[in-house]
Amino acid sequence: MNPLPFIKMHGLGNDFVVLDARRHSIALTPETIRRLGDRRRGVGFDQLLTLLPSDDAACYMRIDNSDGSSAGACGNGTRCVARLLLEESGAAEVGIDSPGGLLRARRAPGGLVTVNMGAPRTGWRDVPLAREMDTLHVDLAVEAGGCRLSDPVALSMGNPHAVFFVDDAEAVPLEVVGPLVERHELFPDRANCSVASVRADGSIRLRVFERGAGITQACGSGTCATYAAARLRDLVQGPARIDLDGGPLWMDMNDQGEILMTGPASLSYRGEIDAEMLAGAEAA
Numbered sequence: 001m002n003p004l005p006f007i008k009m010h011g012l013g014n015d016f017v018v019l020d021a022r023r024h025s026i027a028l029t030p031e032t033i034r035r036l037g038d039r040r041r042g043v044g045f046d047q048l049l050t051l052l053p054s055d056d057a058a059c060y061m062r063i064d065n066s067d068g069s070s071a072g073a074c075g076n077g078t079r080c081v082a083r084l085l086l087e088e089s090g091a092a093e094v095g096i097d098s099p100g101g102l103l104r105a106r107r108a109p110g111g112l113v114t115v116n117m118g119a120p121r122t123g124w125r126d127v128p129l130a131r132e133m134d135t136l137h138v139d140l141a142v143e144a145g146g147c148r149l150s151d152p153v154a155l156s157m158g159n160p161h162a163v164f165f166v167d168d169a170e171a172v173p174l175e176v177v178g179p180l181v182e183r184h185e186l187f188p189d190r191a192n193c194s195v196a197s198v199r200a201d202g203s204i205r206l207r208v209f210e211r212g213a214g215i216t217q218a219c220g221s222g223t224c225a226t227y228a229a230a231r232l233r234d235l236v237q238g239p240a241r242i243d244l245d246g247g248p249l250w251m252d253m254n255d256q257g258e259i260l261m262t263g264p265a266s267l268s269y270r271g272e273i274d275a276e277m278l279a280g281a282e283a284a
């Protein structure tokens with residue numbers, strides 16, 4: 001098998017390997033994806049983004065986590081892929097199809113990219129939860145490392161999220177409680193876990209433990225979920241800046257209740273994955 005070209009990108013340090021499979025197909029096994037995602041032995045990434053042909057959009061974006069599981073949405077990754085496609089076409093706007101639906105992205109001032117991530121889905125089956133429950137106040141508490149998290153908002157941005165509003169997000173031992181929430185029996189498809197503190201000025205401090213990837217520098221869909229949850233609970237009323245470990249994202253909601261996320265999309269380098277690393281991959 002020939003070496004496979006890739007583009008390494010990141011959104012606020014949430015990093016991706018982008019494979020362009022629009023003209024020749026490639027299918028990687030979960031085992032190969034895990035090997036590639038390994039930061040010591042592989043290329044290293046939070047998510048692998050594979051661009052596939054689409055009849056309705058510039059591409060279909062497949063999303064795989066570094067543990068080999070697949071995902072329905074990736075906000076930071078969508079901005080990165082949008083940047084590539086906007087540069088390729090020279091257009092002002094682009095459509096990207098994804099497992100969670102068709103997303104539209106456009107250039108924003110300062111070299112940033114805005115993505116319409118769609119409306120949050122708040123039905124308990126949409127998340128999904130294991131049983132019927134008020135998703136605005138989920139009957140869930142986890143306790144570990146001297147910290148108790150309870151009463152999250154659960155919603156889907158195309159992928160499942162649990163958002164806990166806490167006094168001090170910095171004080172939460174996310175590396176301990178994150179995995180407990182991710183794999184709680186209430187979430188049959190597992191969940192991304194966000195801990196958020198709303199500040200007096202209306203901005204939000206957010207830390208995210210991602211399903212299938214662990215704590216990341218930033219999670220775009222987690223940021224959208226947190227902003228949506230804050231709006232639904234009336235903790236913020238208008239546009240808001242959300243500060244992640246890797247930096248800020250700017251959030252807004254349009255009249256249709258869709259979440260608009262603006263932030264950077266950075267290209268790190270272009271490389272090639274060698275044949276040995278791709279053992280188990282099938283290409284055509």
Ligand SMILES: N[C@@H](CCC[C@H](N)C(=O)O)C(=O)O
Binds near residue numbers: 014077216220
């Ligand atoms: N980093 C992403 C989220 C990727 C998918 C997530 N880990 C999941 O499994 O749902 C983002 O920027 O949204």
